Amino acid sequence: MALYAIGDLHLHHQSPLKARAQMTERVWKNHEEKLRRECETLLTPEDTLVLVGDHSWGRKLSECEEDFRYIMSLPGRKILTRGNHDMFWDAGKTGELNRLFAGKLEFLQGGYARYGDYALVATKGACFEGPFYLDRRGRVAGWDEDAAAHAEKIVERELARLRASFEAARKDGFRRFIMFLHYPPTNILETESGFTRMAEEYGAQQVIYAHCHGESRFHDSILGDLNGVKYSLVSGDFRLWEPMRVL
Ligand SMILES: [Fe+2]
Numbered sequence: 001m002a003l004y005a006i007g008d009l010h011l012h013h014q015s016p017l018k019a020r021a022q023m024t025e026r027v028w029k030n031h032e033e034k035l036r037r038e039c040e041t042l043l044t045p046e047d048t049l050v051l052v053g054d055h056s057w058g059r060k061l062s063e064c065e066e067d068f069r070y071i072m073s074l075p076g077r078k079i080l081t082r083g084n085h086d087m088f089w090d091a092g093k094t095g096e097l098n099r100l101f102a103g104k105l106e107f108l109q110g111g112y113a114r115y116g117d118y119a120l121v122a123t124k125g126a127c128f129e130g131p132f133y134l135d136r137r138g139r140v141a142g143w144d145e146d147a148a149a150h151a152e153k154i155v156e157r158e159l160a161r162l163r164a165s166f167e168a169a170r171k172d173g174f175r176r177f178i179m180f181l182h183y184p185p186t187n188i189l190e191t192e193s194g195f196t197r198m199a200e201e202y203g204a205q206q207v208i209y210a211h212c213h214g215e216s217r218f219h220d221s222i223l224g225d226l227n228g229v230k231y232s233l234v235s236g237d238f239r240l241w242e243p244m245r246v247l
Contacts, residue, residue: 006239007054050120079107112169131144178208213237
């Protein structure tokens with residue numbers, strides 16, 4: 001039994017493709033087939049695959065059906081968490097999605113998922129992504145303060161959701177945690193955040209995140225061990241479509 005993770009599939013079987021990189025960059029060419037090959041090589045039916053957000057470009061459920069059929073056809077148990085592009089997934093409708101796909105897909109938002117004696121906790125996360133203003137040498141000299149204040153509100157809401165998930169798991173007796181975020185835990189200026197502090201507070205062993213695409217973004221946040229927590233980026237193009245083994 002093993003736990004794997006990958007993110008940012010950005011499937012588009014029934015919906016218009018919206019990312020230029022997916023049309024032009026080699027890593028995205030037939031990426032569904034590459035991912036399928038990797039999954040079929042690595043995963044057995046007893047394994048679990050966490051898909052860390054940005055599953056589909058479809059704006060509503062009916063535009064995601066084929067994308068979900070593709071995900072369901074991958075081996076193992078599949079747990080989906082929310083990304084910023086998952087328009088089909090209103091946070092309040094997670095229960096409905098879980099009823100609709102019962103026995104096929106699990107949608108994790110609020111609460112936690114059990115994996116052996118681990119609790120998997122997940123939320124979309126958030127961080128201020130700019131706009132940043134650069135000086136003549138290309139160093140960050142300032143940023144849009146209104147946008148930063150707005151981002152801060154979303155960060156607080158996401159932290160509250162995450163804390164509720166940790167607390168629910170702890171109440172049920174879990175002491176081992178893996179934390180999943182779609183957004184990176186810190187932005188390009190931060191070395192810590194409410195998310196890193198919460199991971200440390202609850203003793204999460206790992207923080208897994210996605211969202212950072214393209215080589216210029218791969219080092220936007222923390223990679224590797226920091227204060228006893230292991231941080232990993234699992235966006236599909238970073239992983240070259242090979243799911244990362246988490247446990
Ligand atoms: Fe994203």
